Each structure stands twice: as structure tokens, then as C-alpha cells.
Amino acid sequence: MKGSFKEEVMKYRALIGLIIFSIIISLLTDRFMTVSNILNVLRQTSINAIIAGGMTYVILTSGIDLSVGSVFAFTGAIGAYLIASDTNVFLTILIVLFLGLLIGGFNGVVISKGKVQPFIATLATMTLARGATLVFTQGKPISTGASENAEAFAKIGSGYLFSIPIPIYIMVIVFALAYYILKHTRLGRYIYALGGNEEATSLSGINVSKVKILVYMFSGVLAALAGLILTSRLSSAQPTAGSGYELDAIAAVVLGGTSLSGGYGNVLSTIIGALIIGILNNSLNLMNVSSYYQLMIKGLVILIAVLLDRKH
């Protein structure tokens, strides 16, 4: 009886951590537990969470994707440019997502066919895509302009539906889909298998390269989606946008309890990991902690959480 209780606690440890953390924050500041602030946190978290969703897939296969921040910036800039040059919003979305898919696929091919370590391959893509962004934007922000088209585009990031921000819907849909694939499809099973033991998976007759390529494509397309949301919200794309986002995404995955060595973890706990980071940022702002200290506190929280998790 006691054992099974412990198991249940272990299973939901990320969620329990999140709840305890939220209670502490709401005791420290009464501005935290308000509907508008919670929606605000969720909206702010959505970008990191969406990127982290793709990162979870990659990490489950015992890979890593460092390129997401740069892909985020590059696709965002392309999106802003397309809108500014009066391209249809729907078409823009398709082009941007396709671009993310393409860059992710490129990562996947280099890693699986070129047998390059994921860290190195995506580090190269990260630098490449960042460079491409700077070349494309000439180092200056690209505004989406003030056309009707741009206004329609701006809805993605700053619109509301039933007084809930649209990015929250997008996040929920992404995670529902990611959960479904992981839990109920062959691809999901293969992702866990690949992270558990690549050679055994390959010997079981699974096309391991295909799985890897799909996983990096998923990560790429979600980075592009996140890039779209921010560009839409700001109505402009910054050439340096998304710097360090890969690390926030990895932190969210790890805080959720997914193993960096692959094979263990799930995508729902990643959303919790992302929320912990989001709440931390939000509450430190509410408590007027200087942004310099914020980074240090964030680093400490990640370190403590991972150390606690290591024991199990």
C-alpha cells in the first residue's frame, strides 16, 4: 500500500512540484493567483512550451536539438517579411511551418544518414540559421507593417477567443497531438524504443533513420510555429529573437523529468516543466526582483530540481 502510494507520488512528481511551487508563490505575492495573471503566465509560457514539446521528442530518442532558437528567429523573420509583402496569412503560415519542417528534416538527415552527433549537427544548424537570419534581416527588425493583412496576422499571437489568448489554444492543441502520437501510434512507440536501445530497435526491423528524421522535423516545425506566434504578437521579427530558447526548452523537458539519456519521460510533464519556468519568471517579475538575479535564481531552481530527481 505504502509502496504504491510512493509510486503514485513519483509518477506525478512534476505536477506535485508545480502545485507546491504555485502555493508558495501565491503566499509570497497576492498578485499571482488572479485569473488575468494566470492567463498571462500561460500565454507567456506557450512559446517555450511549444518548442519544448518538440524538444521532448528529440530528447526521448536520446538526441538534442540546439537549433530551435535560431530556427525560431529565421522562420519568424521570413514570416514577417511575407506578411509585410502582403502574402496571404494562411499561405504565410504554411510556408513558415514548411520551412521549419525542412530545417528539422535537414538536421535529421545529417544526424541519421551522416552519422553526426546530434549536439554537433544541431549546433552547426543553430549557427547557420542564426547567420541566415542576420543576412536576411540585415541585422534590423522586420515589421509586418500596418496593412489589413498584418492586422489579421497579429491575431495569432495577440488575439482572444472566449477571453482566452489564442496562443494558449495553440499550445493545448500541440500538446494534445504530441501526446496522442507518443501514446497511441507506432511512431510514438518507436521513439521510446529508439531512446531505450538504438541497436535493439534497429534489429527489431525498425527504420531508425526515418524515426530520427521525423523527430527532428517535429522539433523544427514546432520551433517555426513558436516563431510565428511571437512575430505575430510583436508585429515584427527581431534578428536576435530566440537566443537561448533552446536552453529554456531543454530545461523544461528536464524539469518535467524526461531523461536526457532517452527512453523515459513524456510530453505532458514537459508542459509542467515549462509552467514551472514560466511561473518563476512571472513571480520574480511580480516581486520586482532584478532581471540579473532572476537568471541566477532560475539556474538554481533547475539545478535543485534535477538533483532531487537524480536520486530516483
Added chain:
Amino acid sequence: MNQAVFEMKAISKDFPGVKALDHVDFRILRGKVMALLGENGAGKSTLMKILTGVYQKTSGELFYNQEKVEFQGTRASQEKGIAIIHQELNLVPELSVAENIFLGREPINRYGKLEWKKMWENAGVLLDQLGMHFSPKTLVSKLSIGHQQMVEITKALSLNAEIIIMDEPTDALTTKETENLFRIIHQLRNEGKSIVYITHRLEEVAEICDYATILRDGKLIGEYDVKEINQDKIIEFMVGRKLTEQYPRVDCEIGRKVLSVNNLSNKYIKNISFDVFEGEIIGIAGLMGSMRTELAKTIYGFYPKEEGRIFINEEEVKINSPELAIKNGIAYVSEDRKANGLILSLSVKENMSISSLKTFKCFLSKIDKKKEEQVAHQYVDQMSIATPSIHQLVKNLSGGNQQKVSISKCLMTAPKILILDEPTRGVDVGAKKEIYHLINTFKQKGMCIIMISSEIPEIMGMSDRILVMHEGEISGVIHHSEATQHAIMRYAVGLKEENK
């Protein structure tokens, strides 16, 4: 004259469920070369691991120069002058010869700076003693395997090794390198060093060894002067294992030809050709390094083929991945469940269905979990797998049950040809029997079975025909009615003609 530099008395070593060594008395004579001989699993490596302090004995005593010693680790044995040269050399390829020789013992001056000159000089002197003419500054990765081995020997000598163990040193060497190694072994022997030479190549025994120690099933068979013993006698001592276990061989009507392998070659195997018929078990015997597993994995599409063709039901098939092998009705049960047979982080059910998930597909490419679980239950019952649930992680199962999961996985792909690589390795006696019965039911259903095994009695007891491999080639084919352990071992060590 025959003075023992090292003695092991009544050494036993128990592993869970297995007695690896059983009261072995063993001695190493000063200034002599010993051939340590035995089949796979006879206990040679376990004995050497106890000698070098890697394993701790369960009982028995060790004596170095008549003085009782205990080795708690490899360091302790090194200090007594025992060095082992593994088949897989233990050198850092990116470092120079001198750096490898003195790794961890680099000469330094008082300020902690490396004394390169001294290191090169000392290494040079050692290499000269062995008649080696390459520079100590050469990177190890630039040397041939033969020369790398010499670096290992040099390193052993620099550690003042008195006893040098060599584990199948000539396996990767050319004829010329082998000659050179033998010259060095003679030289070391004349200098009073003792050599333990582990080999499967019996012709080498007469050439360079003085005496032979033979193990079988964890027991010492005896110590013989090589002048008084010939190769056939050695084989007889190596194999004389009693056929105590009853193998439930069944005779089936042999059907039509299903698999035909023609002149298959790649970097591991040479010119392999054989056929397998419906309802037939082909046993593949051979010693370590005979490339049996490599042959299996080549047929299975895991290793690329360089030459040769494979036919299934008289039709040529191109198999260059396990995925295609499974599509063509070939399944492979790996020899090493933990390393590459199973995915330990997944459950029993998930491991079973991983190769055949396509058959459980329903709407929106969702896995039909009901059907999947139903089939998993069916296999758990049919194979009598002892597991609390199909959702149990496979790493929590015993070896025999893991093996059954591994076999279930293959059966779920409905194979025509089943390759079993060491199907009973590391499983207990009861589970072994069950696995044999399962194999026979597959056979009766008309499946073609290729069974690789290091246990000769198992191969003899189960197979209809036996292929024996030696260094990547088929050295003999024996029908089960004519199979004797002696005949199999002769082929396995590469002897072709009868010499009495």
C-alpha cells in the same frame, strides 16, 4: 627445472546459477610457454580474470612464488608482475607509443613537467630489446595491429611483468606478424618470463608452447607436455563432455527448399553457401571468432553484403536492412538479449509487438491496444512466460523469461525462417527445456530454423544438419546422424584432414 612461478589451488567460482570453475588446480611454470585450451565456456577467461584480480574467487588459494596472495583488483596482480594482453588491445590510439607505454606513470621533473626526452629514451630502449624499429614518437593509430601488440608487450615489460597472458594474440595478425610474435615469445621465454597463451589454433600449440593446460566445463582436465600430445588428443580432451541432457529431437518430414544462401561474403565472412528446408533445424557451431553471429546478422540485413545472393522460395531477395528481412519472413533472435535483443526500458507487451506493430494498426494510425494486449496475453500463455503482467518492464524478468519475450517478438512477425542466436545462453535448465520444446513446435509447423550455439551437445541434440564455421568460412557440414563432438571440434579449429 619445472618450478612454478604461480599456483592456483582448488579454485572455484560460482555465478548465480552456474559453477564457472570447479576446484581447478593450475600452475604457471617459470620460463615456459603454456597453452591454455578449452571450448567456449570451459572457464578459461574466468580463470584468467581471477588470476588478474578482475574477479574474486569463491574458494581456493593463490600462490605467487610459494607465497600466498590475494588479488582484490587488477592493480594488485600488476604489482606482482602479471600482465594480460587482451584480444582487443588496450591502447589509446591518439597517443604516441611512448605515452602509451608510460600511461599513468609518466616521468616528471620536480615541477610536474613531463620529461619527454626521458620518456622517449626509455621507450626506445624497451622497443630495441624487442627488436622493434619504429619510433616511440609514432602515434599508435599509425601502427599495424602486430606492432600495436608489440607496444602492449613493451608496456607489460616496462611494468616488470613476470607472467604475460596473451588472449588469442594471432587472430588479427598476418603470417609475417605472427612469425614475429613467435620470435618475441621465444625471446621472452629465454629471458625467464612465463607466458600463458590462449588460442583456438591448435597448430600453434606445437609450434611455440611447451606444455598445455586443458579445461572443460570449469574443471581441469590436465597438464600435458606438448611433445606427448597431438592435436586429435587435445580435441578429445577439450570436448569429452557427457551428453547427460536429453534433447527432445523430433524428426519431421523435410519439405521444400526455403532459404538458399549463395557465396555470401563481406568483411566478416567468406563464400558462405547453404540451403535450409522446411521443417529443418540447421545448427551453426564454431568457436569464438568464427563469425557465426556476423553471418546471421548479414543474412538478416544488419551488416552489408559485399557479394553473394540470397533466395527465398527460389526467388532472389535483396535484403539490406532488418526491416526488409522481416518483410521477407526472416526473424532473428539476438545472442545478447540485454545489449541488443530487448529494449529494457519497455514493457513485456511493448517488446513483443515492436517488430509487428503494423499489424495492430487501426483508425488514425492508432495502435489497436486491445488487440495488441490480447495477442501479448496469448504469447505469455503459450510460451508460459512468468511475468506478473504484460505491462511489467522487461528488465525485471529472469533471463529465461526475457529470452521467451525475445522469441515471441520474432514469432509475432510470422517468420518463415527463424534465426536463433544462442537461444539458451544464460537461462536455467528448466527454461532451456521449454525453449527446446518451443523450437521443436516451430519446426513441426514447417518453419526453417537456423540455430547458432556454442554448446556442442545442444547443437548435436537439436539440429538436423550442422554447419561448422572457422574464421568466417564454413569448414564442414555434418548430418546429425554422423555428428560427434570430436568431428565438430575438428572442423571448428580448422582441421580438415584426418591425422592420426
